Amino acid sequence: EDQVTQSPEALRLQEGESSSLNCSYTVSGLRGLFWYRQDPGKGPEFLFTLYSAGEEKEKERLKATLTKKESFLHITAPKPEDSATYLCAVLTTDSWGKLQFGAGTQVVVTP
Amino acid sequence: DAGVTQSPTHLIKTRGQHVTLRCSPISGHKSVSWYQQVLGQGPQFIFQYYEKEERGRGNFPDRFSARQFPNYSSELNVNALLLGDSALYLCASSGLLADSSYEQYFGPGTRLTVT
Numbered sequence: 001e002d003q004v005t006q007s008p009e010a011l012r013l014q015e016g017e018s019s020s021l022n023c024s025y026t027v028s029g030l031r032g033l034f035w036y037r038q039d040p041g042k043g044p045e046f047l048f049t050l051y052s053a054g055e056e057k058e059k060e061r062l063k064a065t066l067t068k069k070e071s072f073l074h075i076t077a078p079k080p081e082d083s084a085t086y087l088c089a090v091l092t093t094d095s096w097g098k099l100q101f102g103a104g105t106q107v108v109v110t111p
Numbered sequence: 112d113a114g115v116t117q118s119p120t121h122l123i124k125t126r127g128q129h130v131t132l133r134c135s136p137i138s139g140h141k142s143v144s145w146y147q148q149v150l151g152q153g154p155q156f157i158f159q160y161y162e163k164e165e166r167g168r169g170n171f172p173d174r175f176s177a178r179q180f181p182n183y184s185s186e187l188n189v190n191a192l193l194l195g196d197s198a199l200y201l202c203a204s205s206g207l208l209a210d211s212s213y214e215q216y217f218g219p220g221t222r223l224t225v226t
Contacts, residue, residue: 043217101153
């Protein structure tokens, strides 16, 4: 059975304190892995798509990487506005549109 | 450009009632997917429609149904509401084969409360 697990569940950081979020997955075949940011009560905001092991994507203070078993979202020198829940999701090769999400990592960045 | 829009924003219904949620995709996108998100969990896939045909269905009861219209907008219908249907309902649109992308862009969601 396909599975997506995110860790840690919650992360509290001081402003400027870099850290990484983990997304491990077990799927029959990976079409793509997606990272989203979600603010309370709002819809997820698309961040990155990764399609193959070794691929990396960057956007401002965020960098996503992918291996054959997991993905990492690195937050470099975070600011309070980076506080949000970060979700990862996988799309398997037997589907075009069924994203399977992890439970998310809630990140709080304090000044 | 307008993103994905959903209506209504909030909705309060009583157990046993029926509800219809609406979604308009990003202009040019022909695929719409629906998700249910309960507090503290990631979104759960309900349906995907592409070119007005159902292309995927998640593990939800038959009380849940959806359709896609010729302009690619979509409706999600839920009959005989239960307390456990209280959640944030999300719609996502994707260009799929049109732009060789599987990326899904989400709307703001509809917060459904069943009392």
